[in-house]
Amino acid sequence: MNKIPIEVSQHLRFIGLVSSFFIVYIHGTTLKYSDSIGYDTGVGQLQSLLSHNVFHVALAVFFISSSFFLFAGVNGFSSIFQQIRKRGVTLLMPYLFWSSAWLILVYLVKNIFNINLSIIDSSLFWHLFFDPLPGQLWFLRDLIFLVLISPVFLLVNTYALIFFTFMVMAWWLHFGTPTVISLREGYYQLVSNQALAWFLVGCVLAREPDFFLKRIKNGVPSYLLVVFALIWIFIPYLSLPGNVAHGISVISGSLFLFLSISLFKRLSGSQVVRFLSSYTLLIYLAHHPALGVIQSFVISINPRSEVLHLATYLFIPGLVILAIVVFFGLVDRFFSSFIFVANGGRKLEKLFKTDCC
Numbered sequence: 001m002n003k004i005p006i007e008v009s010q011h012l013r014f015i016g017l018v019s020s021f022f023i024v025y026i027h028g029t030t031l032k033y034s035d036s037i038g039y040d041t042g043v044g045q046l047q048s049l050l051s052h053n054v055f056h057v058a059l060a061v062f063f064i065s066s067s068f069f070l071f072a073g074v075n076g077f078s079s080i081f082q083q084i085r086k087r088g089v090t091l092l093m094p095y096l097f098w099s100s101a102w103l104i105l106v107y108l109v110k111n112i113f114n115i116n117l118s119i120i121d122s123s124l125f126w127h128l129f130f131d132p133l134p135g136q137l138w139f140l141r142d143l144i145f146l147v148l149i150s151p152v153f154l155l156v157n158t159y160a161l162i163f164f165t166f167m168v169m170a171w172w173l174h175f176g177t178p179t180v181i182s183l184r185e186g187y188y189q190l191v192s193n194q195a196l197a198w199f200l201v202g203c204v205l206a207r208e209p210d211f212f213l214k215r216i217k218n219g220v221p222s223y224l225l226v227v228f229a230l231i232w233i234f235i236p237y238l239s240l241p242g243n244v245a246h247g248i249s250v251i252s253g254s255l256f257l258f259l260s261i262s263l264f265k266r267l268s269g270s271q272v273v274r275f276l277s278s279y280t281l282l283i284y285l286a287h288h289p290a291l292g293v294i295q296s297f298v299i300s301i302n303p304r305s306e307v308l309h310l311a312t313y314l315f316i317p318g319l320v321i322l323a324i325v326v327f328f329g330l331v332d333r334f335f336s337s338f339i340f341v342a343n344g345g346r347k348l349e350k351l352f353k354t355d356c357c
Contacts, residue, residue: 004213005213005217007217007261007265007268007269008213008216008217008261010268010269010273010274011216011261011264011265011268012065012216013268013273013274013277013280014264014267014268014273014277015061015257015258016061016062016065016277016280017273017276017277017280018058018257019057019058019061019062019257019280020058020280020281020283020284021283021317021321022055022056022057022058023055023058023136023283023284023287024283024287024291024317024320024321025050025051025055025313025317026051026052026055026056026058027051027136027287027288027291027292028051028291028295028313028316028317029047029051029052029313030043030047030295030299030309030312030313031043031044031047031309033295033296033299033300033303034299034303034304034309035303036303036304037303037304037306037309041306042306043306043309043310043313046310046313047313049233049236049237052236052246053236053245053246053249054232054233054236054249054253056246056249056250056253057232057249057250057253057254057257059139059194059195059198059250060198060201060250060251060253060254061254061257061258062139062143062198063143063195063198063199063201063202064198064199064201064202064205064254064258065202066143066199066202067146067198067199067200067201067202067203067206068202068203068205068206068209068212069206070083070087070147070150070202070206071083071150071153071154071202071203071206071207072206072209074154074206077151077154077155080150080151080154081151083150084147084148084150084151087147089344089345090344090345090346091140091143091144091147091344092144093341093344093345094140094281094285094341094342094343094344095132095137095140095141095144096128097341097342098132098134098137098285098342099127099128099129099132099133099134099137100128102132102133102134103124103127103128103133106133134285134288134289135288136284136285136287136288137285139195139284142191142192142195143195143199145191146191146195146196146199150203153200153203158204158207161200161203161204161207162204164200165197165200165201165203165204168193168196168197168200169197169200169201169247171193171197172193172194172197172243172247173242173243173244173247173248174241174242174243174244175193175242175243176242176243215259216258216259216261217261219259219260219261219262220259222262224259225256225259225260225262225263228252228253228255228256228259229252229256231248231249231252232249232252232253232256233249235248235249235252236249274349275349275350276325277349278343278346278347278348278349279324279325279328279329279348281343281344281346282324282328282342282343283321283324283325285342286324286328287317287320287321287324290320290323291316291317291320294316294319294320295312295313295316298312298316299312328342328343328348329348332348
């Protein structure tokens with residue numbers, strides 16, 4: 001793979017940041033905090049459209065990007081193990097840090113305040129590695145497993161890999177997101193077919209990395225972006241079998257985000273985006289359950305108010321994102337090694353860089 005053009009690197013960093021915002025809003029639905037307002041209301045339909053459909057494109061962006069850069073950096077079969085070791089730092093370190101931190105926190109709360117917390121229903125070892133208390137860690141868990149088995153995909157020729165990718169994608173489109181491999185029954189699994197499908201897409205694209213990067217750099221005509229955007233937003237309203245409408249929406253949204261460099265070129269190259277994008281992983285990992293606690297408190301003021309639900313849904317996630325940036329930015333000033341671990345070895349950018357004499 002040739003050197004990644006700077007504008008492509010900036011665009012990928014930008015859509016990664018946007019995807020982390022989408023994840024926060026996926027978890028930011030408010031109807032679960034009140035029985036008085038359902039999904040048949042205006043605010044309910046808006047939350048269903050955005051958080052249950054449109055914003056789910058974030059998962060595809062994360063898995064495709066992670067897989068593409070894993071395989072695009074491989075020069076021969078032996079080098080995949082070097083890539084796996086490298087990813088071990090950026091994936092395992094934050095996964096174990098956040099998983100263990102929440103176990104310690106819940107244990108302290110349970111014993112200090114004598115509260116019976118039923119969320120710890122298995123051994124500490126199981127919760128630490130396979131069933132983390134913060135549910136959003138499922139993405140890292142699935143990705144770690146897929147990275148570990150990645151040498152298997154290198155042994156498959158390109159045409160067979162494309163066929164297998166289409167089969168897994170069809171499986172996801174028809175049945176939704178069941179478990180591919182599970183170590184026990186229940187909500188948590190080791191890897192889902194959605195994770196596998198998008199990881200395979202990244203693997204296929206990495207077979208011709210320069211073509212993919214060139215396509216991102218060149219983008220597509222504006223009318224195609226409009227088509228992708230319309231399908232992304234409105235196809236969930238169609239009554240199609242299985243998971244088809246949702247799946248097509250995610251596919252169209254992925255095409256729009258990856259190929260929309262012409263729309264966001266100036267924004268993606270800005271210092272603000274460079275600064276915020278260094279917090280992408282922290283935004284993903286740290287927003288929950290703080291988001292839910294704040295939203296449930298606000299909604300409790302008047303659970304029957306659609307206006308309050310709408311305002312809470314639109315603005316509280318943004319405030320939580322801002323709080324994460326401010327908090328971890330301050331922590332980084334005094335405990336940079338803490339941030340190094342929590343953020344997977346990634347340094348946080350400074351918004352305003354100053355030269356020191």
